[in-house]
Amino acid sequence: xxxxxxxxxxxxxxxxxxxxxxxxxxxxxxxxxxxxxxxxxxxxxxxxxxxxxxxxxxxxxxxxxxxxxxxxxxxxxxxxxxxxxxxxxxxxxxxxxxxxxxxxxxxxxxxxxxxxxxxxxxxxxxxxxxxxxxxxxxxxxxxxxxxxxxxxxxxxxxxxxxxxxxxxxxxxxxxxxxxxxxxxxxxxxxxxxxxxxxxxxxxxxxxxxxxxxxxxxxxxxxxxxxxxxxxxxxxxxxxxxxxxxxxxxxxxxxxxxxxxxxxxxxxxxxxxxxxxxxxxxxxxxxxxxxxxxxxxxxxxxxxxxxxxxxxxxxxxxxxxxxxxxxxxxxxxxxxxxxxxxxxxxxxxxxxxxxxxxxxxxxxxxxxxxxxxxxx
Amino acid sequence: xxxxxxxxxxxxxxxxxxxxxxxxxxxxxxxxxxxxxxxxxxxxxxxxxxxxxxxxxxxxxxxxxxxxxxxxxxxxxxxxxxxxxxxxxxxxxxxxxxxxxxxxxxxxxxxxxxxxxxxxxxxxxxxxxxxxxxxxxxxxxxxxxxxxxxxxxxxxxxxxxxxxxxxxxxxxxxxxxxxxxxxxxxxxxxxxxxxxxxxxxxxxxxxxxxxxxxxxxxxxxxxxxxxxxxxxxxxxxxxxxxxxxxxxxxxxxxxxxxxxxxxxxxxxxxxxxxxxxxxxxxxxxxxxxxxxxxxxxxxxxxxxxxxxxxxxxxxxxxxxxxxxxxxxxxx
Numbered sequence: 001x002x003x004x005x006x007x008x009x010x011x012x013x014x015x016x017x018x019x020x021x022x023x024x025x026x027x028x029x030x031x032x033x034x035x036x037x038x039x040x041x042x043x044x045x046x047x048x049x050x051x052x053x054x055x056x057x058x059x060x061x062x063x064x065x066x067x068x069x070x071x072x073x074x075x076x077x078x079x080x081x082x083x084x085x086x087x088x089x090x091x092x093x094x095x096x097x098x099x100x101x102x103x104x105x106x107x108x109x110x111x112x113x114x115x116x117x118x119x120x121x122x123x124x125x126x127x128x129x130x131x132x133x134x135x136x137x138x139x140x141x142x143x144x145x146x147x148x149x150x151x152x153x154x155x156x157x158x159x160x161x162x163x164x165x166x167x168x169x170x171x172x173x174x175x176x177x178x179x180x181x182x183x184x185x186x187x188x189x190x191x192x193x194x195x196x197x198x199x200x201x202x203x204x205x206x207x208x209x210x211x212x213x214x215x216x217x218x219x220x221x222x223x224x225x226x227x228x229x230x231x232x233x234x235x236x237x238x239x240x241x242x243x244x245x246x247x248x249x250x251x252x253x254x255x256x257x258x259x260x261x262x263x264x265x266x267x268x269x270x271x272x273x274x275x276x277x278x279x280x281x282x283x284x285x286x287x288x289x290x291x292x293x294x295x296x297x298x299x300x301x302x303x304x305x306x307x308x309x310x311x312x313x314x315x316x317x318x319x320x321x322x323x324x325x326x327x328x329x330x331x332x333x334x335x336x337x338x339x340x341x342x343x344x345x346x347x348x349x350x351x352x353x354x355x356x357x358x359x360x361x362x363x364x365x366x367x368x369x370x371x372x373x374x375x
Numbered sequence: 376x377x378x379x380x381x382x383x384x385x386x387x388x389x390x391x392x393x394x395x396x397x398x399x400x401x402x403x404x405x406x407x408x409x410x411x412x413x414x415x416x417x418x419x420x421x422x423x424x425x426x427x428x429x430x431x432x433x434x435x436x437x438x439x440x441x442x443x444x445x446x447x448x449x450x451x452x453x454x455x456x457x458x459x460x461x462x463x464x465x466x467x468x469x470x471x472x473x474x475x476x477x478x479x480x481x482x483x484x485x486x487x488x489x490x491x492x493x494x495x496x497x498x499x500x501x502x503x504x505x506x507x508x509x510x511x512x513x514x515x516x517x518x519x520x521x522x523x524x525x526x527x528x529x530x531x532x533x534x535x536x537x538x539x540x541x542x543x544x545x546x547x548x549x550x551x552x553x554x555x556x557x558x559x560x561x562x563x564x565x566x567x568x569x570x571x572x573x574x575x576x577x578x579x580x581x582x583x584x585x586x587x588x589x590x591x592x593x594x595x596x597x598x599x600x601x602x603x604x605x606x607x608x609x610x611x612x613x614x615x616x617x618x619x620x621x622x623x624x625x626x627x628x629x630x631x632x633x634x635x636x637x638x639x640x641x642x643x644x645x646x647x648x649x650x651x652x653x654x655x656x657x658x659x660x661x662x663x664x665x666x667x668x669x670x671x672x673x674x675x676x677x678x679x680x681x682x683x684x685x686x687x688x689x690x691x692x693x694x695x696x697x698x699x700x701x702x703x704x705x706x
Binding site: 060061175204205206207208209212231232233234235237238257258261271272273274275276277278279280283286287288289290291293 | 469470577578579607608609610611612613615616634635636637638640641660661664674675676677678679680681682683684685686
């Protein structure tokens with residue numbers, strides 16, 4: 001685990017803000033120009049990731065969870081993209097760095113693994129050589145040293161006979177093993193932050209369990225901070241310390257994992273929780289899908305984006321975009337919804353006991369006529 | 376070679392222990408009487424589908440001009456099970472276990488190497504393509520990928536109407552359109568979108584189109600091969616509930632194939648767990664989850680992530696306890 005370039009890099013000192021977290025994303029917005037109009041993919045997203053912790057970002061396709069993380073890595077820069085806000089990594093704003101400076105951080109201090117390991121690995125090169133390239137891109141070491149590091153990493157991620165397997169090509173590995181290779185490559189330079197974008201979605205459940213356990217173990221051993229992006233609430237419950245739920249480009253709820261699952265507060269989070277079949281609940285609990293579908297991200301009004309699908313909108317919603325504010329009695333629980341707390345508790349009480357949104361709305365005194373499925 | 380845990384040897388004869396996949400199981404038969412079985416379809420035998428010793432081998436050939444067979448991949452190695460009328464039967468397993476190959480053989484999209492497929496009391500395995508007409512009407516399939524399973528150049532109307540045309544069921548444009556719009560309404564699509572193309576629909580809506588096409592002929596058996604694994608969670612639930620509603624309302628028998636045990640449990644009355652081309656366990660949904668008999672089933676169940684942060688801690692504790700002291704009696 002030796003890092004030949006242990007010497008501090010020429011970092012500008014962090015701005016005097018007290019102890020900053022490893023990664024602080026502040027009011028990050030990303031918009032893309034398209035033929036149909038401006039797509040507001042990420043809208044004023046803020047979060048912190050502390051050293052050695054895992055942040056789970058949950059959302060559906062198009063919620064902006066991947067775009068926000070790609071932007072952290074500087075991978076969404078293009079002439080059609082407008083990026084505002086700040087991404088402070090160890091106090092340095094990554095959005096202002098030049099391409100060359102960013103390249104020195106990417107794959108070195110911040111690493112990323114993607115959903116599809118087959119398309120992330122070069123099919124013509126041996127996996128060992130690909131890891132060696134990643135090591136040598138950031139460290140002034142000989143090929144031999146780099147290979148030793150590659151073999152060490154392959155062993156660390158649980159690939160049997162790593163010295164021999166380093167000479168295999170990607171197609172000679174199974175999906176789970178390929179994802180292990182990706183993880184080995186991502187971690188070969190001891191990154192401080194690992195961004196995992198749906199790392200297990202393409203894998204079988206048993207392999208998924210192994211990969212999640214692997215990330216968990218490596219994080220404990222190496223102290224890496226992790227941003228885990230997924231659509232699966234089960235996956236974040238198993239791995240994350242904090243959770244941010246994204247909807248239509250915005251964070252709608254953010255809380256420590258235990259708070260979020262003990263008392264989810266946003267109607268969209270309720271919808272997600274009630275739409276997954278669970279092995280730990282009786283089989284006859286009906287799934288309640290969130291009616292309708294996510295809005296187009298073009299020309300969204302400055303109003304709660306979830307209102308059109310929210311079964312509890314009647315009665316307590318105020319016009320305009322609700323701010324992301326602290327929930328009552330839970331300073332670490334952030335929420336973008338203006339529903340009164342008593343009503344929230346009533347509704348979640350009914351939902352958690354297996355009731356339908358209609359029953360929950362009635363219990364909270366919300367009159368019917370809402371929550372109709374949009375055609 | 377590096378893919379499998381060595382402890383899970385597919386050839387292990389032990390894989391069969393505790394496994395009685397077929398009819399002679401009075402206990403299972405007793406439990407199965409519970410689900411809503413349509414009265415009017417009873418009487419011709421309680422099983423809509425009886426699969427016996429189904430085998431599929433894909434030959435491995437060598438040589439450019441003269442191809443000779445050197446070996447074979449045994450994708451399905453003697454699978455037997457029944458689907459009862461009106462029930463949802465689940466086939467669960469990981470990639471490569473042969474579940475999709477089994478489904479395709481039952482649909483006769485591919486030919487079985489050996490074995491029998493009795494549909495409605497008649498063995499369809501030996502039938503030739505030309506003789507499959509009525510069978511094709513009675514068995515329909517919903518596919519995993521709602522993007523590649525719809526022709527991008529056909530309108531929704533013609534996609535859903537195609538089976539009606541093929542089997543000569545709709546006479547005249549007016550009748551056909553009326554029927555198609557009825558189907559669209561039934562699966563929760565706006566009938567006014569009759570003339571739209573697939574790309575104008577989201578993934579969930581496309582899967583609804585695929586389902587409308589599949590039920591257009593009022594099939595007796597619907598085979599759904601991973602129908603929701605390409606969809607977002609909130610949309611998944613919509614499609615699962617749609618399938619459950621259709622199954623109930625239309626009295627369909629449903630063969631539901633998936634890799635996700637939590638989805639399968641929600642949908643199915645009885646479940647067969649497949650591993651390496653064989654059924655290693657077959658039980659009712661309740662039994663399978665309460666007391667998984669086969670180690671592989673237990674492994675699958677253990678791997679499903681549960682949206683409860685305490686579950687992980689409990690599981691890790693249980694696992695640690697189990698691995699450190701295997702001889703200690705369970706608490």
